[in-house]
Amino acid sequence: MRSVVTRALLVAAGLVTAVFLATAGFLVFSRASAEVAAADQRDAAVVAAVLAVSADADDVRGTIARTAAGAEGRLSVVLADGTRLGAGGGSPVASAGGAVVSVVPGSARFPVEVFPILGIALAALGAAVLLGHRPFTPVINALRVLASSGGKRVRLSGPQELEALAASINSASERTSQLLAKEREMIADVSHRLRTPLAALRLDADAVGSGPVADRIRSAVSTLGHDVDRIIQALQPAEGELPSTCDVASVVEARMAFWSAHAANQGRVCEIDVGEPAWVPLSPDALGAVVDALLENVFRHTPAAAPVGVSVVRHAGWVTLVVEDGGTGVADPSSALHRGSSGGGSTGLGLDIARAAAEATGGTIHLERGRLGGARVRLRFGEANSHHSPASPRAWRLWRGHP
Structure with missing residues (x-):
């Protein structure tokens, strides 16, 4: 300023x-x-x-x-x-x-009086700039206070317009804090309410007996309980906690151990190609939630015999995660990436979770027609500790219909 x-x-x-x-x-x-x-x-x-x-x-x-x-x-x-x-x-x-x-008229010589006049003009110019800053000092100080507030309540004195702006910022900040607090309370309440039916499910799963189906039920119940605990813990983040990173290949392999068994039970062909280790600035739980959200969409919205493919590619500072299926594709790709929008009876949050994770690393999400004939979700994550050019636009919806 x-x-x-x-x-x-x-x-x-x-x-x-x-x-x-x-x-x-x-x-x-x-x-x-x-x-x-x-x-x-x-x-x-x-x-x-x-x-x-x-x-x-x-x-x-x-x-x-x-x-x-x-x-x-x-x-x-x-x-x-x-x-x-x-x-x-x-x-x-x-x-x-x-x-x-x-x-013959003579020409005038360069008058030496010009030099004192020039010196006075330059001195006046400097004085005008220096003195002209004084009326703006309160405005500049007030703007610095606003810039350094960092989401805290702003207290400043200055021009009436800036004081009104500070009051508006304080009001918006308080409203945002109230909404966040209400959202956290709602999430905590829902999570705690889930503990009771989860406890009943654990008892029922233990009573099922042994066998592959029973093992999968117990594993799913255990995973659901772990997710609920993770949501509750996330409501109170640790102060000063360093940003975490994870290996996409390892996380995908771990989650596909569960989804591959589910695919085998349905008779699906499941192709997995994770390649070399590729680190991104996300926690393992956050990336695991992305993989689960995308695979859940595939298993919920495609026929049981439709193939599914998952691959990870690392290239030029980007890590690409691709999940594709052999289903019928997305009915309305133009709105598929909108939060809460779904044409298949689901919550519509799966792709939004994936989009938010990709954009948190500076990456993008692409919705395309895949080689298996159905939908292909391609996530580009910015690789951790690596320079990569900005990806823009962040969300692409590419759909050309059946070949």
């Missing part, structure tokens, strides 16, 4: 200084030109006075030589008999005894 004020003051004071210098320069040079013209008139008058008393050519030549205009070769005399004395032509300025005195 201070630099903007400085530039504005420089422009305004500079224009005033330029006008002042132009006016002063014109006046100074006009005076110098008038002085030169007056000096020429005096030299011509001196020669005319000599001609009035004597027409001797030698006397006139001597007089011409003693004048400044004559010494410069700008003054000449034409006697009555037509004899020209002196150099130059010029315009007649005087006459005496039938002789005519002519002078």
Whole structure:
């Protein structure tokens, strides 16, 4: 802000200084030109006075030589008999005894008075910039307070407009805090309410007996309980906790151990290609939630025999996670990435969870037609501790229909 004020003051004071210098320069040079013209008139008058008393050519030549205009070769005399004395032509300025005195106008020299005027103008320009900052100091200080508030309540004194802005920011911050607190209370309440039916599910799962189906039920119940505990713990984040990273390949392999078994039970073909380790600035739980959300969409909205493919590719500072299926595709891809929007009877939050995770790393989400014939969700995560060019736009919806 201070630099903007400085530039504005420089422009305004500079224009005033330029006008002042132009006016002063014109006046100074006009005076110098008038002085030169007056000096020429005096030299011509001196020669005319000599001609009035004597027409001797030698006397006139001597007089011409003693004048400044004559010494410069700008003054000449034409006697009555037509004899020209002196150099130059010029315009007649005087006459005496039938002789005519002519002078070529001289040019004004650079006046030394310009230098003091220039110094005064520059000093005034600097003073204008320095003094001009004083009225803006309260505004700049108030803006600095606003910029450094960091979401805290703002207290400042300054122009009425900025005080009103601070009050609006405080009001919006308080409203946001209330909404966040209410949301956290709601999430905590729902999570705690889930504990009771989860406890009943655990008892029922233990009573099922043994076998692959029973093991999968117990594993699903255990995973659900873990997720509920994780949600409750996330409501109270640890202070000063360092940002976590995870290996996408490891997380995908771990989660696909569960989903592969589910696919085998349905008779699905499940293709997995995770490649080399690829680290992204997300926690393992956050990335696992993304994988689960995408695979849950596949298993819920595609036929049981539809194939599914999951792959991870690391390239040029980006880590790409692709989940595709052999289903019928997305009915309305233009709104599929909108939070809460779903055309298949679900909550519509699966793709939004994936989008938020990708954008948290500076990446993008792409919804396309896949090689298996159905939908393909392609997530680009910014690789941890790696330079990569910004990805824009963040959400793409590419859908060209069946080939």
